[in-house]
Amino acid sequence: MDTFGRKFVAVYFRAGIGFLSAIFLLFGKLFLSIESFAIGTVLFGALWPIKSGVTKYYISECSPDKIRGLFTQGLVSITGLLYICAGFLLLPHFLGNDERWHFTLYIAIGIIGIFIFGAYFIPESPKFLWFQGKKFEAIKAVKAFHGKNVDIESITNGYDLERSIIHTKSNHINLRQIWEDNGLRSSLILTFVTMLVNLVGPLQIYFVYSITLKIKYGFTTSQAVTFELFLNLACLPLVLF
Template identity: 25%
Template sequence: MEEEIHASSLLQRRDSLPRGTMSGGVTGALLYAVFSAVLGMLQFGFNTGVINSPKEFIQNFIIANYEVDADTLFSVIVSIFAVGGIIGCPLASWIADKKGRKFALIINAAFGVVGAVLMGFSESATSVAMLIIGRFLIGINCGFATTASPTYVSEVAPVRLRGAFGTVNQLAVAFGLVGGQILGIDVIMGSDEGWPWLLGLAIIPSAVQCIMLPFVPESPRYLMFVQQDEEQTRTVLKKLRGTDDIEDEIKDMRDEEIAEKQEQKFTIGDLLRIKSLRTPLVIGIVMHLSQQLGGINAVLYYSATIFTSAGLSEYDARLASIGVGSMLFIMALVSIPLMDRLGRRTLQLCGLGGMAVFSVLMTVAFFTYENNYTMSIFAVIFTLLYVAFFGVGPSSIPWMILSEMFGQGARSAAVSVGALVNWFANFIVGLTFIYMSNALGNFVFLPYTVLLILFFIFTYLKLPETKNRTIDEVTALFKK
């Protein structure tokens, strides 16, 4: 999920930190630019969480108009979102490099508007094809956003504030997720009449972006490195920083450009062929798989179904689902200071271990809820704690770990592989969960438990700690 967020940044240059003292701070122009960009991440969170509550009503629409299996078609509607994401990630990288970060964000907002319109009018047109195509286009929009938005934000923010502004992407995802779940309750839009409006609300973030983005500046790094326009770079930096004292930043960008030109470039094929690159790539891929195949999106996409299976009423299940998004939002705040205090490896192990424990306890609760409302409540509590441990580490660490294990020359290729693996695993979970639930019943989370244990063991044996280590120090570990 989130973050997608950290590794999607095309120029996350920890090994090229500025040597000068950065001037300027938070300005109105900077806040405007960041807010305009992170609306794409809010869109990602909204469309991840919004499909959860209206499941029953969408299936009613399918049953009333089509002679097909409603579970199968709903699984396609859910999972086609991830197919769009798989396409959106590399498309964003290509357009952002060829035409600029600002242009990429504007094009992506248009995808969002079209996708939302198709979903919003699918019921009145009696067309499930419109719903599927709209969900697919929104998936492209969200996959695109997980690359383009963090890239733009990291490049317009002052280096000393880049980490803080980077977390805004993660918070926007969590906020969108909670918003989608709240709007999906019965008294708002959780009904046979309201669900098309609920899905159509995705037009708002993209439409606002279409209005705001034409007035944001282009990324200074794109202007400097790609356009080779230092004069325009200076103009943009002065506007964003609110000061004319930008010489240190210009000098550091020049030095960074020289270092990048001297850095050997590696392709995806090189990553697979060269052992010192293949080992960290495998570690990064497993980290991304652990994020998705640990079952988190089964909870995000189907928590209302899970809570109903645990004995709650449809209404209470939708209310409880709001707690899932709220827990992710809280843990996004909690994990920020822990990341550099406890380290990536420790948090990843704690997260995977906690998820494994609470997936077992969720299974126990599913077996004992009948005629026992207390165990139904515990099923909700265990699910929320499962989500909380996901938020401790696995929600964000897979996205940042690849950028911390590769030098500049190999980073872009490694990050692209990780993003594609993540979205593909997301697709598999979204497509298969209903079938797994029907086949395994109360044991539905045990396959995820087994995978979480295997991921924990792999992480313990293979993942190095990258906290307080330079890129050179980390890459040296894999050359031994």
């Protein structure tokens, strides 16, 4: 991310991993290969930290200060809406069955193509460009994201201030430097604890075993998926607001 850029990782690298994941899953279906399916599943799991970390990082760096929170939360809301839309497609009467589930992979590949095409016209993070010494490109990116009438000097001064706080000549700070700084160390510990609770907490267990538990307690597969879909629809206002 600090070497190749936020956009490269959030867009091109993420799209490449997603494409490979879809291809391996598709091969697993067409050739009845459990090995190919397993590789595709692992690659699909690798997309999560990129989506939840680097993509949000990229959006937050590009967004104006006044609406940064709105843009970042908007990513979460849009993701929730897409999950609900996918829920309709994955009902057993449509694509959620043994005969037609692989068609979702074709849809995913098409979405990846649209994603790359649309993101091609979006500039790189202005902060990353500024830290790389590409000041002319950084100013162009700032104007693209913040508007032509933005105070360029105040934004670039903020970049320089952040760079001075890091106290390093490189574009990033290593783990040892973070641990030696009291403020950064506290932030790191807080982030780690938050992620740990999220990974081992009841919500993660529900996310993984929700459908399985419903089937175990008497639901059919169709009933379990339909119930999950309507439950997501009921929680939609919480996702949006």
